[in-house]
Amino acid sequence: MQISRRSFLAQMGLLVAASEALPSLTRGGTPTNTAASPSAPAAPSTSTGWLHDALIWDNHTGFDPVPDYDLEHLEDWRKAGVNYLSIDVGYDVIDWTKTIKNLGAYITWLEQRPDRFLLVRRVDDVLEAKKTGRLAITFDLEGMNALNGDASLVPLYYRLGVRQMLTAYNKNNLAGGGCHDKDTGLTAFGREVIAEMNRVGMVVDCSHTGYRTTMDIMEAATHPVIFSHSNPKTLRTHGRNITDDQIRACAKTGGVVGVTGLGYFLPDRASPTIAVADCVTYVRDLVGVDHVGLGLDYTPPDPKDTGDAGLAAFPDYWPPADYAAPWPMKDVGPGVFAELATLLVGRGWSHGDVRKVLGENFLRVARTVWK
Ligand SMILES: [Zn+2]
Numbered sequence: 001m002q003i004s005r006r007s008f009l010a011q012m013g014l015l016v017a018a019s020e021a022l023p024s025l026t027r028g029g030t031p032t033n034t035a036a037s038p039s040a041p042a043a044p045s046t047s048t049g050w051l052h053d054a055l056i057w058d059n060h061t062g063f064d065p066v067p068d069y070d071l072e073h074l075e076d077w078r079k080a081g082v083n084y085l086s087i088d089v090g091y092d093v094i095d096w097t098k099t100i101k102n103l104g105a106y107i108t109w110l111e112q113r114p115d116r117f118l119l120v121r122r123v124d125d126v127l128e129a130k131k132t133g134r135l136a137i138t139f140d141l142e143g144m145n146a147l148n149g150d151a152s153l154v155p156l157y158y159r160l161g162v163r164q165m166l167t168a169y170n171k172n173n174l175a176g177g178g179c180h181d182k183d184t185g186l187t188a189f190g191r192e193v194i195a196e197m198n199r200v201g202m203v204v205d206c207s208h209t210g211y212r213t214t215m216d217i218m219e220a221a222t223h224p225v226i227f228s229h230s231n232p233k234t235l236r237t238h239g240r241n242i243t244d245d246q247i248r249a250c251a252k253t254g255g256v257v258g259v260t261g262l263g264y265f266l267p268d269r270a271s272p273t274i275a276v277a278d279c280v281t282y283v284r285d286l287v288g289v290d291h292v293g294l295g296l297d298y299t300p301p302d303p304k305d306t307g308d309a310g311l312a313a314f315p316d317y318w319p320p321a322d323y324a325a326p327w328p329m330k331d332v333g334p335g336v337f338a339e340l341a342t343l344l345v346g347r348g349w350s351h352g353d354v355r356k357v358l359g360e361n362f363l364r365v366a367r368t369v370w371k
Contacts, residue, residue: 048338050351055130056337057084057359059164059258059295060140060207060229064302065090065098067105073300074135078116080334083130083359085137086228086295089162092143092169092178093317099146103139103160110137119161123366138162140228142208143169144176144193151189154196163370164203164228167193167213170240171316176213180239180319183210186217198223201371206230206242206250207258207295214246224254224365229295231259231279232286235267239322244286251287254368256361258295259283261332264323272332277343280357289353293362294340298333 058077063069065088077085089106090099110117118129120136129136139162146165147153157165167190168178175190177183186194194217197204204221205228206214218225227250233241247257259279260266266275276294283292337358344354 048342051338051341051358052081054341054355055084055126055359055363056080056082057126057293057362058082058298058334058337059086059226059293059362060260060297061085061087062262062297062299063088064299065094065102067098067101069102069106070302071106071109073302074117074137076300077334078133078135080337082334082337083136084120084126084362085135086140086164087137088142089139090141090143090146092145092171092173093314096146096148099141103157103162106139107161120163121161123363123370126363126366138164140205141165143167143173144190145169145173147175147193149174149189151193151196154193154202155200158200158202162202163366164205164226165197166205166207166228167209167217169208169317172210176216177210179208179210180322181210181316183212185212186220190217191220194220201369203365203369206246208240211243211246214242215249218246218249218253218255221253223369224256225250226255226362226365227257227295229258229260229262229297231265231267232282235279235282236265238265239319240265247283247286247291251291254365256291256293256365257283257287258293258362261294261296261298261336263329263331264327266329268328272329273336273339273343275329276332276336277340277347280340280344281347284353284357289356290361290364292357293359294337294357296332296334296336298331300333 089102110119116134118125118134118136120126120138126136141162144167167176170180171178172181174187175193176186194204204217204225206217206225207228207230227242230242232247233243250257259276261276263272266272267278269275269278280292341354341358
């Protein structure tokens with residue numbers, strides 16, 4: 001049975017597109033322009049003009065990982081001025097063979113549209129995409145079930161464009177504990193996989209994974225480790241959010257915490273963008289500005305998504321008590337980057353520090369880890 005996270009979250013009243021009302025980073029030019037060099041003096045004299053040269057990096061989508069997912073939704077990011085996006089292609093709920101089919105379909109779709117999208121191989125491809133007005137894409141995996149118990153699939157996924165993978169999606173698996181399960185720590189298989197990820201250059205991601213397993217991972221890490229999309233538990237008590245210990249351990253590896261814009265994981269504030277800014281500021285105050293970024297986990301509304309009655313059959317993955325509606329915060333989409341930047345500058349942040357949060361920190365991790 002195919003599980004649709006979007007359907008599940010929609011049932012819970014979580015998916016509200018907050019991006020439409022937010023300012024965009026684009027200059028209103030044609031989407032396929034090729035002359036937008038980041039160093040060109042073309043930025044308009046608006047209060048967010050300085051942002052046009054900033055690298056905008058969204059470290060995770062919340063797409064429904066199915067082969068026929070409408071990837072035209074990627075235009076939402078490109079038109080908002082986002083330069084890089086990691087697309088989820090599989091998670092522990094689905095069979096690993098479906099992940100392979102998703103990868104095949106997504107790679108084909110992207111390769112047929114080279115004027116708008118660039119499937120990234122090396123870090124410099126991200127900068128090349130920005131320079132040419134394209135959206136740079138890599139893939140990510142949410143859970144090691146995608147390996148079917150075989151660490152030798154790690155280099156295969158890497159060659160297919162997967163650049164980050166988390167250990168366990170909410171529930172325990174062969175590699176370790178999930179954040180909504182009784183976590184018993186990183187297993188021997190999990191350690192084998194992480195060593196292989198380090199070898200090939202795939203970023204180790206601790207989101208969705210249980211506390212003990214994440215601490216085991218970060219203790220053993222030889223490369224920077226990230227939380228691709230997780231918020232501070234101090235600001236919002238939720239099983240998916242992370243403790244100060246976890247944030248400190250991540251920073252100690254040289255890694256980055258990606259703040260997510262999903263309403264359920266945001267603290268209850270006056271607006272979701274303010275809540276995102278609060279999470280970003282909290283992580284900065286705790287571990288420094290070099291260790292915070294953004295992984296929105298946004299899913300655009302899709303008319304093909306009609307719901308799935310079978311979702312309630314998987315309470316282990318989404319315990320109803322943790323996802324009970326209503327929660328006042330709405331999801332934020334790719335338009336949030338500009339409003340967030342303005343908010344942070346208004347709070348006294350320097351442009352340089354804001355640029356780190358918007359993209360440079362995750363770029364640094366990619367430069368360190370990818371091969
Ligand atoms: Zn996720």
